[in-house]
Amino acid sequence: MSAGLVGIAVIDILLFLFLVLIAIAIARLRNLFAIAMLAGVFSLLSAGLFVTLDAMDVAFTEAAVGAGISTVLMLGTLALTVREEKPVTHSPFLPLLVCAITGAALIYGTLDMPPFGAADNPVQTHVAPYYLEQTPVEIGIPNAVAAVLASYRGFDTLGEVVVVFTAAIAVLLLLGGGGRSGRHGKVAGERKKD
Amino acid sequence: MEHHSILRVVSKLLIPPILLYALYVQFHGEYGPGGGFQAGVIFAVAFILYALVFGIEAMTEILPPRLLLILSATGVLIFAGTGVVTMLLGDAYLGYNALAADPPHAQEWGIVIVEIGVGMTVAAVMMAIFVAFASHNPPIKDEDW
Structure with a gap:
């Protein structure tokens, strides 16, 4: 094994170790502010994992969306609600059992998966070679990810944009933040304070 | 908020580079990592930082909620409308090849527009x-900062 691969393995193990530690900390903490910040750190570490997998675009998105904007929105939600989680009243054994069974099923499922990174994996032999070979010819841009995202899979991306738009509509309908209804909502909020 | 001078100075220094970086990520997406999703989030973060430090009213003065709603719908319309334009030009929905004479150029145009x-x-x-x-x-109380 070359020195580079050993280095990546060490980084992967460290990142996964930190992810597990943060997950345990999130499960044990009761302060929601700290949990929101730790969730941001979790996303940032996941972005690091994506970098070691050479998935730069995904890492970029995870860092910007997961660690950046979701943390801000989470804190905004906290300011609307409460900062402390309610004490747990039920016994932890049933959730633990559910988690253990689901985790075991997921690990059992991975046994059927093709070996990680093998050249004859379905993901490497299906449409990916076509995209990688034809992007310089058909699209003429260096970033194959952008070519797949916006051209080969343009319909999917259009769907994603519509989903993002729908999220805004849903939040604005629930909280009343857009346009005329927004001003009404604000007036109602101010009245409540008085 | 008036006496948080470090926060105000640092965020004033940071916001222009953040906006520039968002534009770089947006228009460099064909060459390096990035694209519309990441650029949009980074662009929004600059304004959110401004709103966090200077108050939400300072931000809604330039970007009222109604304008934001119109902008978000316009983006979807630009994407979906590109598909309609390519259909009118005689190609499939979102088939960018109709946008210019040679296919790679047309594809690049299409990708830049939808991004x-x-x-x-x-x-x-x-x-x-x-x-x-x-x-x-x-607004966040001073002792909570």
């Missing part, structure tokens, strides 16, 4: 959601 739509929607949506949350919140 602008993506960036616009994502930035406006993120800011709209933030404004929706923040305009319900009382």
Whole structure:
């Protein structure tokens, strides 16, 4: 094994170790502010994992969306609600059992998966070679990810944009933040304070 | 908030580079990592930082919630409209080859245009959601900082 691969393995193990530690900390903490910040750190570490997998675009998105904007929105939600989680009243054994069974099923499922990174994996032999070979010819841009995202899979991306738009509509309908209804909502909020 | 001079100075220094970086990510997406989704989020973050430090009213003065809603819908329309234009030009829906004489150029045009739509929607949506949350919140008290 070359020195580079050993280095990546060490980084992967460290990142996964930190992810597990943060997950345990999130499960044990009761302060929601700290949990929101730790969730941001979790996303940032996941972005690091994506970098070691050479998935730069995904890492970029995870860092910007997961660690950046979701943390801000989470804190905004906290300011609307409460900062402390309610004490747990039920016994932890049933959730633990559910988690253990689901985790075991997921690990059992991975046994059927093709070996990680093998050249004859379905993901490497299906449409990916076509995209990688034809992007310089058909699209003429260096970033194959952008070519797949916006051209080969343009319909999917259009769907994603519509989903993002729908999220805004849903939040604005629930909280009343857009346009005329927004001003009404604000007036109602101010009245409540008085 | 008046005496948080470090926060105000640092964020004033940071916001222009953040906006520039968002534009770089948007228009360099064909060459390096990035694209409309990431650029939109980074662009929104600059305004959110401004709103966090200078108050939500300072942000809604330039970007009222109604404008954000219009912008987010415009982005979707740019993306979906590109498909309609390519159909009118005689290609399939979102078949960018009809946009210019030679296919690689047409594809690049198509990708740049739809990425602008993506960036616009994502930035406006993120800011709209933030404004929706923040305009319900009382301003953060000094002792909570």
